[in-house]
Amino acid sequence: MTKKIIALVDGSTYSKSVCDHAAWIAERGGYAVELMHVLGRREGGAGSDLSGAISLGARSALLEELSSLDEQRAKLSLTRGRAILEDAKALLDAADVKATEHLRHGDLIEAISEKEGEAEMILIGKRGEAADFAKGHLGSNLERVLRAASKPLFVASRAFRPIGKVLIAYDGSASAMRAVDYVARSPLYTGLRIRIVTVGSATDAAKKGLEDAKAMLSAAGFEAETGILPGQPEEALGKLIDEADFDHLVMGASGHSRLRSLFVGSTSLEMIRTCKVPILLVR
Numbered sequence: 001m002t003k004k005i006i007a008l009v010d011g012s013t014y015s016k017s018v019c020d021h022a023a024w025i026a027e028r029g030g031y032a033v034e035l036m037h038v039l040g041r042r043e044g045g046a047g048s049d050l051s052g053a054i055s056l057g058a059r060s061a062l063l064e065e066l067s068s069l070d071e072q073r074a075k076l077s078l079t080r081g082r083a084i085l086e087d088a089k090a091l092l093d094a095a096d097v098k099a100t101e102h103l104r105h106g107d108l109i110e111a112i113s114e115k116e117g118e119a120e121m122i123l124i125g126k127r128g129e130a131a132d133f134a135k136g137h138l139g140s141n142l143e144r145v146l147r148a149a150s151k152p153l154f155v156a157s158r159a160f161r162p163i164g165k166v167l168i169a170y171d172g173s174a175s176a177m178r179a180v181d182y183v184a185r186s187p188l189y190t191g192l193r194i195r196i197v198t199v200g201s202a203t204d205a206a207k208k209g210l211e212d213a214k215a216m217l218s219a220a221g222f223e224a225e226t227g228i229l230p231g232q233p234e235e236a237l238g239k240l241i242d243e244a245d246f247d248h249l250v251m252g253a254s255g256h257s258r259l260r261s262l263f264v265g266s267t268s269l270e271m272i273r274t275c276k277v278p279i280l281l282v283r
Contacts, residue, residue: 002098004032004258005121006115008108009088009146009169011080013158014125020160021278022123023095029187031120033099035088037081084085098188108141109148116151123154126272142272146253146281152182154277155272165249168196168224169237172209175252178211179282182251184220194224197240199233206220235272241277253281
C-alpha cells in the first residue's frame with residue numbers, strides 16, 4: 001500500500017504553500033497525499049439562544065428564523081469546505097501527484113488522531129486564515145497540532161521554494177537523534193546539502209554528539225557538515241538560516257538544556273514565528 005502524507009488546508013494564503021510542499025514531498029518520497037479540511041463545530045452546529053426575555057410568540061418566530069440561518073450557514077460552510085479541497089486537489093493534480101480529499105466535521109485534533117496512524121507526515125501552514133495579515137501571530141491551531149501530533153509535523157512557510165540546503169538543529173536529546181535518523185532514512189533528503197549544528201558551548205559532549213549524528217548520516221550516504229554556534233537557539237539558528245541561505249530546518253520536537261524551551265512553550269512558537277523557511281519537527 002502506498003504511504004501517504006496528510007496536508008491540512010483552509011482558506012488562508014498558506015494553503016497553496018502547503019499544497020506546493022506536499023507535492024514536493026510526495027514526488028521525492030513516492031507518497032500519496034490526503035487533503036484534509038475540518039469544519040469546526042460552530043460551522044456545522046446550532047447557534048446560541050439569542051431570543052432573550054421576549055414574548056412567547058415573537059420568541060418562537062425568532063428561534064425559527066435563527067434555526068433557518070444556522071442551516072444556511074452550515075450549508076455555506078460545507079460548500080466552502082468542498083471548494084477549498086477541490087482547489088487544493090487541482091494544485092496537486094497539476095503537479096501529477098495522487099491526492100484524495102477528506103472533509104471532516106468536529107475537532108481538528110480528533111480528526112488528526114483518527115487519521116495520522118496511516119500517515120508518514122502531517123503538513124500544516126504556519127498561519128491560518130485569521131492570521132494572514134498578522135505577521136506576529138501564528139495560526140490558532142498550530143500549537144494544538146504541534147503538541148498533539150505523534151507523526152513528524154511539517155510547518156510550511158508562506159511561499160514554497162525548492163529545497164536544496166537543509167539545516168538540522170541538534171542538542172543531543174532523544175528526539176534530536178530521531179530527527180537525524182529520520183533525515184538519514186527518508187528519501188526526501190537524498191542528494192540535498194545537510195549541515196548539523198548545536199547551539200551552546202563547544203564542550204566535549206557537544207562535539208561527541210555532533211560526531212555521532214554525522215556518523216549516522218554518513219552511514220546512510222550523506223556528507224554532512226557540522227558546527228557549534230554560540231548564543232540563544234532561536235536567535236542563532238534564525239541568523240544562520242538567513243545568512244547561509246538554508247531552505248529548510250529539521251528539529252527534534254522536544255529536547256533538553258536550552259533547546260528544550262524551543263518546544264514546550266512560547267520559545268518554540270517564537271522559533272516557528274521568526275523562521276522564514278519550512279520546519280520539520282520530529283517526535
